[in-house]
Amino acid sequence: MKSNLVMTVLGPDRPGLVQSLSSVVADHGGNWLESRMARMAGQFAGILRVECPETEAEGLVAALKTLEKDGLSIQFAREQAAEAPTRQTVSIDVVGNDRPGIVRQLAAAISGAGGNVEELVTGLESAAMSGHPIFRASGTVALPEGAAVEAIVTAIEKLSPDLSVEVK
Known part of the structure; x- marks a missing residue:
């Protein structure tokens, strides 16, 4: 079974930031499905959706939280798959x-x-x-x-x- 996480990431922009995020996702068997990212006033701002095995979801969240030591703020929400109206x-x-x-x-x-x-x-x-x-x-x-x-x-x-x- 797969787990989908939607997250926002905010923090000081720096080279390699997206590489750090994507490496953690990949290390937990995750697939980066979609994202929107921008640099605004020296800050990195991103919203992304990743999919990973259900057994890796908590580990992925914990590993991403370790990036907060670098000044990032990361918020998570589990994707709620609801029947979309036409x-x-x-x-x-x-x-x-x-x-x-x-x-x-x-x-x-x-x-x-x-x-x-x-x-x-x-x-x-x-x-x-x-x-x-x-x-x-x-x-x-x-x-x-x-x-x-x-x-x-x-x-x-x-x-x-x-x-x-x-x-x-």
């Missing part, structure tokens, strides 16, 4: 002027239209002509089967006339 997913790309609270507004618009944020990457870009900060968000939104994709677009566009929304 849904459709869409990719979104939102661009507009940056302002405080824009992510909160975007998340509220998506949720209010019945969507669930599955993945979201946000950042700032420099406007081509003026150089002022432009907000960009790209990600995946899940909608209940049969829900109107246009509801997401309408909800986001109602936030501000400067927002451009593309859904695929």
Whole structure:
């Protein structure tokens, strides 16, 4: 039987950090299934999902915890395999002027239209002509089967006339 662990890792970035994590996973018969990792303000931030034999799960967690001596903070959760409801997913790309609270507004618009944020990457870009900060968000939104994709677009566009929304 297999055990799936979802974990977050946060700590000072350094060369070899991912190699250390992946070596511990492999040493316990684990398989690194998926991850998202980034360097932000000198910190490593990652979320990952690994699978290992059930008999190795506790040993894997204990071995990963030993990396905390290097300044890492690691949180674990066992993956709960539940029957997923039927849904459709869409990719979104939102661009507009940056302002405080824009992510909160975007998340509220998506949720209010019945969507669930599955993945979201946000950042700032420099406007081509003026150089002022432009907000960009790209990600995946899940909608209940049969829900109107246009509801997401309408909800986001109602936030501000400067927002451009593309859904695929």
